[in-house]
Structures are given as C-alpha cells and as structure tokens.
Amino acid sequence: MNHDVKGLSALEPGSRADGFFLVKSVETKTASNGKNYIDFLLSDKSGDIMGKLWESTPDDEKGFAGNSIVKVRGVVNKWKDSVQLKIEKIRNITGEDGVNVEDFVRSAPYEGEQMYNVMLGYISKIKSEDIKRIVAHIAESKKERLLYYPAAKSNHHAIRAGLLYHVTTMLASAELLLGIYDFLDPDILYAGIILHDISKLDEMDANELGIVSDYTVEGKLLGHIIQAIKELELAGAALGTSKEVLLVLQHMILSHHYEADFGSPKKPLIPEAEMLHHLDMIDARMYDFKNALSDVSAGDFSQRVWSLENRAVYKPSL
Amino acid sequence: MNHDVKGLSALEPGSRADGFFLVKSVETKTASNGKNYIDFLLSDKSGDIMGKLWESTPDDEKGFAGNSIVKVRGVVNKWKDSVQLKIEKIRNITGEDGVNVEDFVRSAPYEGEQMYNVMLGYISKIKSEDIKRIVAHIAESKKERLLYYPAAKSNHHAIRAGLLYHVTTMLASAELLLGIYDFLDPDILYAGIILHDISKLDEMDANELGIVSDYTVEGKLLGHIIQAIKELELAGAALGTSKEVLLVLQHMILSHHYEADFGSPKKPLIPEAEMLHHLDMIDARMYDFKNALSDVSAGDFSQRVWSLENRAVYKPSL
Amino acid sequence: MNHDVKGLSALEPGSRADGFFLVKSVETKTASNGKNYIDFLLSDKSGDIMGKLWESTPDDEKGFAGNSIVKVRGVVNKWKDSVQLKIEKIRNITGEDGVNVEDFVRSAPYEGEQMYNVMLGYISKIKSEDIKRIVAHIAESKKERLLYYPAAKSNHHAIRAGLLYHVTTMLASAELLLGIYDFLDPDILYAGIILHDISKLDEMDANELGIVSDYTVEGKLLGHIIQAIKELELAGAALGTSKEVLLVLQHMILSHHYEADFGSPKKPLIPEAEMLHHLDMIDARMYDFKNALSDVSAGDFSQRVWSLENRAVYKPSL
Amino acid sequence: MNHDVKGLSALEPGSRADGFFLVKSVETKTASNGKNYIDFLLSDKSGDIMGKLWESTPDDEKGFAGNSIVKVRGVVNKWKDSVQLKIEKIRNITGEDGVNVEDFVRSAPYEGEQMYNVMLGYISKIKSEDIKRIVAHIAESKKERLLYYPAAKSNHHAIRAGLLYHVTTMLASAELLLGIYDFLDPDILYAGIILHDISKLDEMDANELGIVSDYTVEGKLLGHIIQAIKELELAGAALGTSKEVLLVLQHMILSHHYEADFGSPKKPLIPEAEMLHHLDMIDARMYDFKNALSDVSAGDFSQRVWSLENRAVYKPSL
Amino acid sequence: MNHDVKGLSALEPGSRADGFFLVKSVETKTASNGKNYIDFLLSDKSGDIMGKLWESTPDDEKGFAGNSIVKVRGVVNKWKDSVQLKIEKIRNITGEDGVNVEDFVRSAPYEGEQMYNVMLGYISKIKSEDIKRIVAHIAESKKERLLYYPAAKSNHHAIRAGLLYHVTTMLASAELLLGIYDFLDPDILYAGIILHDISKLDEMDANELGIVSDYTVEGKLLGHIIQAIKELELAGAALGTSKEVLLVLQHMILSHHYEADFGSPKKPLIPEAEMLHHLDMIDARMYDFKNALSDVSAGDFSQRVWSLENRAVYKPSL
C-alpha cells in the first residue's frame, strides 16, 4: 500500500494508490458522454481526494455509503487544478480486513476523555462558586458530544474532538498569560474560554467521526453565539446564578468574534473579553499555519488557505 | 408669554422669552472670566434650548433640579452656530402657577393606555395559541413601563410613550400590507412587531416623563436585541412554548436591524422578518422626516438630522 | 407528459421528462471527446433546465432557434451541483401540436392591459394638473412595451409584464400607507412609483415574451435612472411642466436606489422619495422570498438567491 | 500698512494689521460675559482671518455688510488653534480711499475674457460639426457667468473665474497628452473637458466676486453632474444632435468623478472618459498642492488640507 | 496560414488554424473518459488560445516544452464561454521552418536598447548631481533585464520590454506636463518615474521572452515597492547620497500606488509624488483601454478586463 507511507495528501499525478480509505461522501453523476460515474470523496488521516469510478453499474451505484471504509486501487491524475483518483477497483471492507473507522479520521492529538478532564481541572480552579457552578453544569450536560465534536465544518480544528482540543489549548495559553497580565480575573477568562464555542455543538450536526454534515436550522437562524447566550440564560435561571455573573459571561461570548461582520454585535468591553478574542485568534491561526505548512518544503509556499484569508503561506529556509 | 405661540423651537436671535419650561438638566460651570454660571437645558413640547444664567450665586447653584418646571424670562442670542437663552430671571414654580409637568414633555399623540389596548387587539388576532400566549405574557409583564417609555434616547420616537406609538403604527401598516402580500403569516409578523424593540425597556433607563438618562449596564454589554432574545428564552421555558415558535420569534428579533454593523448578526431568512425590517425603517424614517420638516417653509431645507444619516431634508414648494 | 404535473423546476435526477418546452437559447459546442453537442436552455412556467443533445448532427445544429417551442423527451441527471436534461428526442412543434408560445413564459398574474388600466386609475387620482399631465404623457408613450416588459433580466419580476406588476403592486401599497403617513403628498408618491423604473424599457432589450436579451448601449453607458431623468427633461420641456415639479420628480427617480453604490448619487431628501425607496424594496424582496420558498417544504431552506444577497431562506414549520 | 507685504495669511500672533480688507461675512453674537460682539470674516488675496469687534454698539451692528470693503486696525492673537484679529478700529471705505473690490478677491491668473477665448479656440479645433455645435451652444449660453464663477465653494479653484481657469488648464494638458495617446478622439476629450463641470454654474449661487453663498435647491436635489446631463439633453433636442454624440458626451460627464461615492454612477467606459477623470484630478490636486505649499518653508509641512484628503503636505529642502 | 491575417485573437468557433505558434505552457491531463490529453497554451503576437490534443500518446506527452515554437493545424471550437483549438496535427519546428521565437512574443513597439537610451536622455536632464548619480547607478546596474522585462505578469504592459515602454512613455508625458505645472521639480519627477517600478525586476521571475513564470519569494514577502526602497538605501549608502534626496525618492516610490490597499502605506505628500501616481495610472489605463478596444467594432463593447476593474469598455460609433 504505497499510499500509506505519506498518505493521501502526498499523492501526485501519475502515482498509484492501493489501500483502505474512509468514504466521506458518495454520489452518482452523469458524464459528458452520457454515461454514469460515481464520485467518492475518499480520505485518510492526511487529507482527502476525489475518486472517480467511471462507467459505473447500477450495482456500484447502490453498493456504497458514506462514513464507511472501502478498499481501493487506482491511479492518480490531474483534472483542472486538482488531483483526483481514477478508481480501478473498489470494494467494501469485511471483518477480515481488520480495519477500524476511527483510524481513518483526522483527530485531535489527545483523547477526548483526557482533554475533558484537563478542562475539568481548569473549572476546579475557578474561585467564584457562582461561575464555577454554571460552567460545570454546562460542561457536564454537553460532555458526550464534546468528546468527538470538531470546532468547524471546514476551517480550523475541523477534526474529531477538535473543539475540546481548541478549548484546552486556549486554557493552557490563558494560564500562562495570566502570569503576565495579572490584573485579569482568571475566573472570567477560564469560564469565557470554556463557553465561547460551546454551542457549536448545537449549531452544526456532526457524527461521531467528528464530520459535520450541515448546520442545524437553529444554527442558521441564530448562530452559536446567540445559542450559547440562550443556553446560559436557562442554566443561570435554573441555578440561580447572579445577574452580574450571567451578564459578564454572556458578554464574553457575545463579543468574542470582535467584529460585527463576524457575528459580534458588541466589541469586548472588559479586558478578559479582549484577551479571549486574541487567544481564540492565536489558536485558530497557529492551527491553520501548522496545517498549511505541514507538507511544504523549506523555501516554498503552501496552497492558498481560505481560513487564513486566502493567503499562501511560507516556510523559511533557515 | 410670547414664546407660547410658536414654542421654543421657533425662537430666533434677538427675540425674548417669558414663560414656563421644563428643566431637563442643570449644571454649574466656570466661564472664561473665571466666574460661575449655570447651564439649564430647558424644553417645552416644541423642542430644547440651552439657557445661561451668568454670574450665578451659590443660592442659584443649589436652587434648581432636573425634571422640574421653572419660570424664566430672558433674551435669545447666538453662540457659534446655535441659539441660546440669556436668562434674566428664573424661579421654581409654585402651586399657584397651576402648571403640570406632563404638559412640557413631547409625547405620543395617543394616550399610553389607549395604544396599549390597540396592541392587545392585535395580540387577540394571533391564531397560534403558542405565539399568542408568549406575546401576551411579555406584553403584560412590561405594561407599566410601556405606557411611558420612549423608543430612543435621541433618535426617532424619543418622546413619551414613543415606543408604543412606534409599535402600534407598525401594526397598523402591517395589517394593511398583509392584504397585499398575503403569503405572509400574520401571527409571526404581529408578534415580531410587538417584540422587536421590547427590551429597549431594559436597555435604557427612562423616567416617567419618557426622558432617557442613560443606557443600562446590560444595555451596553449586550444591547436590546440580545436582551429580548434572553427575555423570550425564559418566557418560552416558563410557558412551554414550542421550539420552532421560539426560534422563529428570536430570529425575527435578531435580524430586524438587517445589517451586522447595526446589530443584527443574521439577515432576515423568513419573509416576515424581511417585512418587519422595512416596516421598522418606514416608521422611523417617516417620523424623522415629519419632525424635521415640521417648521420648515416650502422651498427650504431642514437642519441636518443625525438619524437621517445627516441629511438636510427638503420641503417642496408644490 | 409527466413533467406537466409539477413543471421543470421539480424535476430530480433520475426522473424523465416528455413534453413541450420553450427554447430560451440554443448553442452548439464541442465536448471533451471532441464531438459536437447542443446546449438548449429549456423552460416552462415553473423554471429553466439545461438540455444536452449529445453527438449532434449538422442538421440538428441548424434546426433549432431561440424563443421557439420544441417537443422533447429525455432523462434528468446531475452535473456538478445542478441538474440537466439528457435529450433523447427533440423536434420543433407543428401547427397540429396546438401549443402557444405565451403559455411557456412566466408572466405576471394579471393581464398587461388590466394592470395598465389600474395604473391609469392612479394617474387620474393625481390632483396636480402639472404632475398628472407629465405622468400620463410618459405612461401613454410607453404603453406598448409596458404591456409585456419584465422588470429585470434575472432579478425580481423577471417575468412577462413584470414591470407593470411591480408598479401596480407598489401603487396599491402606497395608497394604503398614505392612510397612515398622511403628511405625504399622494401626487408625488404615485408619480414617483409610476416613473421610477420606466426607463428600464430603454435600458434593456426585451422581446414580446418578456425575455431580456441584453442591456442596450445607452443602458450600459448611462443606466435607467439617468435615462428616466432625460426622458422627464424632454417631456417637461414639451409640456411646459413647472421647474419645481420636474425637479421633485427627477429627484424621486435619482434617489430611489438609495445608495450611491446602487446607482443613486443623492439620498432621498423628501419624505415621498424615502417612502418610494422602501416600497420598492418591499415589493422586490417579497417577490423574491415568495418565489424562493414556492417549492420549499416546511422546515427546509431554499437555494441561495443572488438577488436576496445570496441568502438561503427558510420556511418555518409552524 | 504692514500687512500688505505678506498679506493676511502671513499674520502671526502678536503682529499688528492696518489696512483694507474685504468683508466676506458679518454676524453679531453674544459673548460668554453676556455682551455683544461682531464676527467679521475678513479677507484679502492671500487668505482669510476672523476679526472680532468686542463690545459692539448697536450702530456697529447695523453699520457693516458682506462683500464690502472696510478699513481695519487691530492686533493678531490666538484662539484655540487658529489666529484671529482683535479689531481696534473699523470703518467702511469712502470714495476717497480709492480701493476697488476686485483687488481683494483671489482670482485666476488670467482674465475671464481671455480664458473664454482660449476655450473658444479649442472648440474651433473640434472636427465633428455635431459635437462642435452643441459645445459652442452651451459655452455661449453660459458665457456671462463663466467669466467670474469659481469651481467650488471651498475646495480647489474656489477663486474668481476659477472654473474657466480649471477648464483651460485641462484643455492645454489634454492637447499635449493627445500627442502621446494618439488613439484618443480629440473631439470627445475637448468637449468632455469643457462640459464636465459646466453645471456648477447652476449647482451653486455665486456673486460676481466669485464667492459662493450656497448650493441651489436643484444643486442639492440633483447635483451638477445630473444637471449637466439635463442641459445637454435639452440642447441636443434643440440642435438635433445625433443620439450617439449626445450619449457619449453625457457618459463623459456622468463618469468623470469615477467613484459612485463621489457622484458617478458609471465608471468611464471609453478611454476619453478615463483620461478626462485623470486630467481633472491632476489639475485639482496640483492647484491644491501649490496653494498649500505657497507659504511653507523648505523642510516644513503645510496645515492639513481637507481637499487633499486631509493631508499635511511637505516641501522638500533640496 | 489563414490565422496569420488577423492572428490568434481573431479566431472564432468554426474557423481553422494552420501555422506556427509559441508554446507558453504544456501540461498532460486526464479527460472525463479516463484518457489523457495535452493542454497547450499557444500564442502569437495577437494573443493566446488554449489548444487541446485529445487522446495523447506517451510520445506526445514527452515531446513538447514551454517557450518553444510548434507548427499546429486544428479547428476552433467553443468550450463554456471561451474558444479553444482542437489540435489535429502538431510538431516541433526544425531549422528549415526558418522561424524565430521573438517574432511570436508581444513586445513593446520600440527596441529595448532604443528605449533605454531615451531613459538615459532624461537622466542627463536631471540637474541635481546627487539625484542624477543614484538614478544612473541603478539604471545601469539593471540594464540587462530592463531590455526585456515586462511590467506585469498579466496586467498592463505584460509584454516584452513592457517596463521600459511604460517608463519612457511616462517620462514623455511628464516632460509635457512640467510645462503646465511648472512649480514641480523635474529632477524629482523624472527620478521617481524611472525608479517607481524598478524592482519589478526583482519581484517577478521573467525569461528573455518577457514572460513571467512567477513572483519571487522576496516579491511575495515584501513586494516591489519595499524592494525598491531597500535598493535605494544600499545605493545611497554606497554613493553617499544626501539623506533628504534619499528620503524624497523613497517617498516617491512608497506612495505611488496611492491607496494602502494597493500597497502604499503613505499617500503622496509632495506634489511630484501626486503627479507620479496620476501619470502611472494614465499610462496603465490608456494601455489597457487601447488593448481592450483593439479588435472591437464601433458601437460594440469589449470583453470584461480585469485590470480595468472588470469593466467591459465601449468603442463609440462616431
């Protein structure tokens, strides 16, 4: 399986692939010669490739489903500006193949359960009982999905358990910078980090592989910032949280995208909210830069990255 | 009292004023010759004027308070680009003067109670029990302040009971246009109109004269759109409102300013939300145009009006 | 003819079509296997579909023309993100088919002549002889094309007689809202509505089916707002219209797009111009929302709609 | 008269002035000690200064008028960030003073009549009879005001006969650049230059001193670009100008501000329109730069100049 | 060779081509029927066309290289909205064909050497020894590449020796306008024109045909404006140029794009910098207009031109 060495993302026109892949989506279409073919979006941990099964039969068209594993053999070629895989052979796996769906999904570098516990550790550091109680309450009620939810459909941290990975990394950064900017209130900052994206769980539909199928109706009509404010409002009412605590945490969430055009009708008005925004940006941008440069040679540029404002970024040759 | 004929807003440099005014604010300052004077913001139903009591005594400085009525005599002169009143005589009213504070406040053309009942009439037209119940619940719980709250600190409908006046005018327009755009759902549109600005009651502090002193802390950190969504969330939980009704009403509120820069993170995604936005704009703009042109002669332009995007508007001589 | 039941817009991949269609455009191209094929843009009242006749013969390539009716049989399949029709059989209609080209064109719900008379009714309500005369003069001189012109090439009211439908609906709304905002001058508002888009007749070339082929040279170099101002200037000179009437009507037209970026160098400076803008927006937006949601199920979203600022809009499940 | 050497614009705090000035405007106001004073906007050819006559008498207040000449003695002092003249003595001139109002007005460096003839020379170079006729017709009908009108109220070429100076300088530049970009049509370019700002004569009210008092009603409701298009429409109808000539000239005018936000709904679509825009910019900007740097020493910066996008510009010390 | 008469850019669907072309790029791809084909970007002096060699053999795939000349026979057809050439026969040229690569490249209308001498002539007119020395130094050190470098990858003056053509045309315009705006310093203006784009030589990689392959790493990380400032800094240090000269020339370069969004962090603060910007714009725009309209008939519009802000421009029928 020559693709194993470097993974899908390293395949170049002319090379061959032979191995197991995750089917992210599958769709039958009609070619310009009037015959049917099947588009498979195949992936492994390194990335995705579009696979084409030309002149498909009705059996082919019924035989495959998304979020399953297939064994594929084929050759890579070029179509416009992207590479695709011309599939020569494809079949579903059997028990004998001994492969596991989770091995084919890009995931956070730590286990969900482990990161969840890290997050609990930060909750336990919160001194205000009022803040601690509401954060713990929400974290607990969302635990199941937190263990596998990504942080996005296609941007930064769009990987299994990416949301928890994003949050726990930000918590670690926050703890360090609190040593420097010691006038900040750790309670507010930790709580804001844990809650800022929590309603992405309700904004997007994702399966246990951490793959987002679509935004929810509520996600489209309100968005995760508003959804989180609602979540806190109900939790606060249930727990008897003080008005000021609720207000400050809701402001943290409301302002964390900073710009009205990005969904924040108010800019940060407390320093912890300002810091939350920058920690969020740093973690998202560092993730995207690292990702973009992961298979770039020194002295070369990456492809353009949409979530980096369409920049093609550079790896210095130092 | 020669100012009575046309009111404060008609006073020109050189004319004299002699009559009763509302003191909106009062402040002692020091002039460039080092002596104290008092700035009175005086108003009657026609508008405001800045009054100056030069070389004030300590008695003067302690003797006057905001939101009271004074008797004033003075002469109007010009300071930079605005007119002001040089106060010659000023005293607080006594019972014998027989004047009433409410006569000095610009108010909606209908009584609060009367407009409240018009609004109840529209609530009773809502067919969905779920929608009717939550709208009625909120309307009732806010009744007391609705009777006198303005719709703004200084923009459109910044008059006593201006908020109810704005809402009931929009309801009347909506009812008419529903006859033309009959695919719209009246329930959603009526509910949206009644609720869209309801949390201005919590965003601003206003007294019973309908004069706003300031924005509230919550108003500054969240804003009335987010506050209304919270209000609905709690009311919906208390009443067991269906998720879809709650979502649609919250979306109506969230999107009614249309532009992210004006506080709406989502644009209208249902036609009733689109219509709500335009009815809101029409009512605000018609109010401001009418107001701006009220004392302009045919063939002339008004002053620049901030809430009309700083336009100086025109009265045709037709 | 199974397509008849729901019309073209309801066809899904795998279904078959067999019936009569309007050919909106026809073009011979070369496929990636080097062979010729013909692209037909087919339509019925429900919408459009791209039809492909593969491996076309020279006879095919000469045999068909735009704005004619054809009988077609074929199967629907998917190409990228859109559906298209693989044509199996196609022929021009004959007299025996008994079909009429106008039945294949999306049209306003009322006859052109009927709407024209409604418009005349509003002109007769104008009290100012000066205004009435110039509006009537222009309406009369444009009558022939008004009966079938659409209001746009591809946006709102891009249907046969769409322009008159747009204008008469706005007139009806205006009449109702004049009852609420009674300080507005009905003469100016009615005249402004009737004239605001009148030069779309000269900005675009459309045939009697109400289909726009292109913008005119003058349309591209000046645009319908400037063209209408010129039209009024000449009509005013011919009729001896008063300078103020002419100026006010030209300002109504000039400012009705509101934003400089959308073609209005001046913002509305009279209240009737402000109202005209909002009535125009409401009618355009309501048309687009209704259209977008016409075949959407409750709880679902439409496709993205360009003229709704690319929103995918929602039909509540209430 | 020590101010004569350098003129008003060179006066610094502490220096004295004694001489004749033009009164641009005069206004009685009330000071913060409650006494009246008079604000005179005084000017000579070098610039303006605000003069203050403290503790004015009723005779003073009735004795002076705008656009007249006064003899003034006083001392220059500083008020906030600007200088002003404390008037010690002021009187109206008499015949014996032997001064002439035009000597006090900043004017173009050439006589109006002379520049008008230069412009006629360019008109005579136009080969197309159609274009020549309409340009000559309009130039002739506007001759009287062209001889003294400025090009602006306060921006570039806000001097007596500034409009003709602007146009004739642009014509000279155009003639030179036509030698380099020889695919341009001189007829269109000359006509466009002569007509582009012609309706500033109707957009602004100016007196024979070339001082603008205000914008006209038509100027505010339509603006000089639209006014010029109307002017051409009527002239074209009267002269039987060809449709294409009229269209091209109207497009030249419509697009010459280039940006929608600056009043041009269409960008230049013919090369002569593109060139017109740049020649206009160059002449305006060179005027403003020259003006701003006229009394700046090498190595220093000017004041901020509004019409140079608020830049403070620099005179190199080379 | 029927294409010779009008050149590639005049080929229309259905016409045949038979002749010599430059291969700008060549790439093997896989069609939707799974077979390989070769994309040739072919060009002659009139423009480019995409050539397709269907069902290519491995010999074909190895047999052709960029920047070489081939003999091609084929037929033009339409693919989406563009034309392409279906190649029937293609071979590399031999010595016997007697064709020269430079005849196939769009070039400036003058020889590089000739334009370089024109530029030297302007340098010799510079009176300041300090300015003349540094300009001459840089011009000399860059001479070799100046003789063939284009001014852009795909915008204005993207032709062989286009950079020198751009500079020398601007110098000629500058000389003329200095006669009108005679307060400008010719030394600074000539130097600024010569240096403003000089580091495009280092921003882009171009071969001797004047074809740009890509931007350099330094070009992407800094851009030609910053690179030129560095170039001057080193040259100034080597030559002992005065600080003020260096500063003024660096400011000329820094500000010549005028807008921050186009790469100029400072706007022009000296009049020569303002003039440089406009001369640059005029020359770029006139080039693009002339180019866009070169094969457009009177009364027609060009294709949309990206570097003209996507305008489709018009050729009047006068």
Place this chain on the structure above:
Amino acid sequence: MNHDVKGLSALEPGSRADGFFLVKSVETKTASNGKNYIDFLLSDKSGDIMGKLWESTPDDEKGFAGNSIVKVRGVVNKWKDSVQLKIEKIRNITGEDGVNVEDFVRSAPYEGEQMYNVMLGYISKIKSEDIKRIVAHIAESKKERLLYYPAAKSNHHAIRAGLLYHVTTMLASAELLLGIYDFLDPDILYAGIILHDISKLDEMDANELGIVSDYTVEGKLLGHIIQAIKELELAGAALGTSKEVLLVLQHMILSHHYEADFGSPKKPLIPEAEMLHHLDMIDARMYDFKNALSDVSAGDFSQRVWSLENRAVYKPSL
C-alpha cells in the same frame, strides 16, 4: 498638598490643588473679553490637567517654559465636558524645593537599564548566529534612546521607557507561548519582537522625559515600518547577514500591523509573523484596558478611549 493623595487624574470640580507639577506645554492666548491668559498643560504621574492663568501679565507670559516644574495653587472647575484648573498662584521651582523632574513623568514600572538587560538575555537565547548578530548590533546602536523612549505619542505605552517595557513584556509572553506552539522558531519570534517597533526611535522626536514633541520628517514621509526595513538593510549589508534571514526579519516588521490600512502592505506569511502581530495587539490592548480601568469603580464604565477604538470599557462588580 492635597492633590498628592490621588494625583491630578482624581481631581473633581470644586476641589483644590496645591503642589508641584510638570509643565508639558505653555501657551499665551487671548480670551473672549480681549485679555490675555496662559494655558499650562500640567501633569503628574497620574495624568494631565489644563491649567488657566487668567489676565496674565507680560512677565507671566515670558516666565514659564515646557518640561520644567512649577509650584501651583488653584481650584478645579468645569469647562464643557472636561475639568480644568483655575490657577491662583504659580512659580518656578528653586533648588530649595528639592523636587526632581523624573518624579513627575509617567514611566515604565522597571528601570530602562534593567529592561535593556532583560532584552539582551533574550538576544543571547537566539541560536542562529546570523540573527543574533544583527539583532544585537541594532539593539546596541539604539541603546541610549531605548532607555527612555516611549512607544507612542499618545496611544498605548506613551510613557517614559514605554517602548522597552512593551518589548520586554512581549518577549516574556512569547517565551511562554513557544511552549505551547512549539513548531514556531524562537529565533525569528524573539528577533521580530525586538525589532518590530525599533524605528519608532526615528519616527518620533522625544526628549529624555519620554515625551514626544512631534513626528520626524522621515517618520511622516516613510513611517517606522519602512524605516526599520531600511535600518535592517544597512545593518545586514554591514554584517553580511544572509539574504533569507534579512528577508524573513524584514517581512516580520513589514507585516506586523496586519492590515494595509494600518501600514502593513503584506499580511503575515510565516507563523512567527502572525504570532508577533497578536502578541503586539495583546500587549497594547491590555495596557490600555488596565490604564482605562485604573480609577474606575466596580460596576462603572471608563471614559471613551481613542486607542481602544473609542470604547468606554467596564469594570465588573464581581
């Protein structure tokens, strides 16, 4: 000296001041009663106040200078929306007063020398000899001014030695975050932080009190970003720094303002440049928040802060 307890910034209308202050600027002006007075901008470590000496004598007007210490007695009053000090007595200090100018200047919390050594410590951690050498070279050559320069004229860190304070705080944050984002190159990040604002030393003129009088000519024509790139270019040439090192460091500087509108023509293209930008933002914003909230009570808002995009920020009452 009752002002000592809380400092100038705590003075409220009506309170008295009696003590020593730094004169930041002094200027004689003329009041509206025609008499002279002197404006003193007085400051201590807590902030500034405008002091007015009414009816000043010529002796007063010659007797005081900026950047000196005076003894002042007076009373605080209100003028428009700000407070000012009416000076009753003022004199220059004598040796006997025993006060030191540096005690009156807001300074960084650490000594310049101490922070400089911290910075040297980070330079010593740089592993690349090439990078270390150029950073050390520049740091050394700038040492004298670094010890007292502020980071701005009026924004964040506009205090004595503010620039070094800003840089060393960022270095400390960087060191911590490098532990989390360990794919970043510490050499590049440390070097970028040390150099990013280094040319503020040449962009602004500041005295040893850390008070900026103005921007330099070079600062206005080029700006500190471009100045730093030049500085590096010369240092790199002198030291023989590798091209790639120089390029990467110059890109760090060029992109650190992130937005073109804020002076960065290129966005960060390497992750260290992205991180530099966010560390810079965090440190500036935390400084401004801390400063703005320093004398705000819990539950209150600060004044609007220009460098916080005009926000009035909030201190929670938790």
